[in-house]
Amino acid sequence: MHSLSSKADHHPDPLKDRRAGILLHITSLPSRWENGDMGPQAYHFIDFLADSDISVWQTLPLGPTHEDRSPYNCFSAMAGNTQLISIDALIDAGWLTSSEVEQQLASDTPPQQRRQQLLKKAFHSFHQKADAATHSLLTDFINDEKHWLTDYALFWAIKQKNHGRSWIEWPTSLRDRNPSALLDLRHELHNQIEQIQFEQFIFFSQWRSLKQYANNKGILLFGDIPIFVSHDSADVWVHRECFELNNKGEPDIVAGVPPDYFSETGQRWGNPHYRWDFMEKNGFSWWIERITTQLRLYDIIRIDHFRGFEAYWSIPAREETAINGHWVKAPGQALFKKLLQHFGTLPFIAEDLGVITSEVEALRKEFKLPGMKILQFAFDSDANNPYLPHNHEIDSAVYSGTHDNNTTCGWYNALPKQQQQHIQEYLGFPKEAMPWSIIRSALASVAKLAIIPMQDILMLDEKHRMNTPGTCEGNWNWRFHWEQLDNNTPKRLKKMIEIYNRNTKIK
16 A cells, blocks of 8 residues: 555646546446445446546545535545445555455345445454554555544544534534533544544545556546635535634635525535635635645546636525525635745646636636636537637637536537537538547647536436436436446547547647
8 A cells, every 4th residue: 555645656747638538527437335435346447447548537625525425515624535445445555355355245234335345354354464664654655644634533523422413513512612622522433433534544645656556557637626625524514714604613604606596595515615815814724624635536627517616606504595696706816825935836727617717717817717617518508619629729628518507418409409510510410429529629629628428428318417407306426337448439539539639648
């Protein structure tokens, strides 16, 4: 296993060349478990990408999720989701036996708990069997990541002790982080805290190995950072001074977006807003720590809801909808200036979808951040639509669709015949079946980066979409199977990528 103590190699400008990528979250990989993970199928997927001359793998955020399983609603902005840990890799490491795993798979234990019980066995085995050098790797990891790991492990241990309740429902001494009360619990929950630290060590070690394998195959890993964090998270509990909260730890204002074409009442997300004035005076230290952690995971990062760095929609927490909010300016320029000064380069893609003002556009361009172009948004107006391929810019990332969209086949099939006819005419009445004509259009775009969701590669319909915004049921569960993939697909992709000069591989 690898320690995270040494930073993974980074490339000066991973966005300078034309590339093609596939969007597939780790949970969507095939697996004998309840979700995909960092096991053999992840490596097999990288081999598929390499065989297809795909040089970017985009995933969704990797944090520990709430019960809704949304990767945009996590208990930590720094920690990894232990449900993504590969049990097979723990067998290979000698911390589990095949019989232990098979016994757990055959048990009546709820699916989400099976992996957790095996991780406890692996931790016990690790202490018994690991040599001094491997123990040293764990110690180094805990020391190197203590700026977030110490508090996260305590947070998670206390949450388990309190039956999963939100931190604002904990006893007041714990809610308000009374030093004496926390010290007592560090002693009481010592074993649980060590278990949690071990699990994070395993997560980051496995991810580092996966990233190294991908990079060695010429493939960049492309991640995603939600702009906001969950109120019930270690970050908010530990850094209350960074968030707009009252003396009980509750938000007086929450995040969301105003009413628009898609929703008459807007979207009330409920995340607490940042105290940007405090963060700026503090040198944006929390953001620097967050980006540092993410740059060890990824070569490229998508910044979700980029427009919120210029101005954010502030909604009174008592409101049930987003209607009665208002815009508040944010110090995005100061933040990105500080990040650029600290990191030297910002390998970011700005998620600039929706109603974008000239101020937001100016902020994006000032820091030379590519924006996003979605082909499913291109055909609902006139020839000036910025998402149409002939209007694309080189410094952008083109998508057939994203995790929040329908699959391209599902989208196209739901359109009126007249609009379908318009799309066919724009594309030159292609002989290729949908969605391959849209995939070809994305690859042919002048945009430096072209990303295709795996559902489109597999030609799947609306039953296979990942997420439907504004709904709470049935999301984030989609999985694919290798049997769905045509054997000729890698060859087909490789040819198209060659034609449109996207066969760049990292050196």
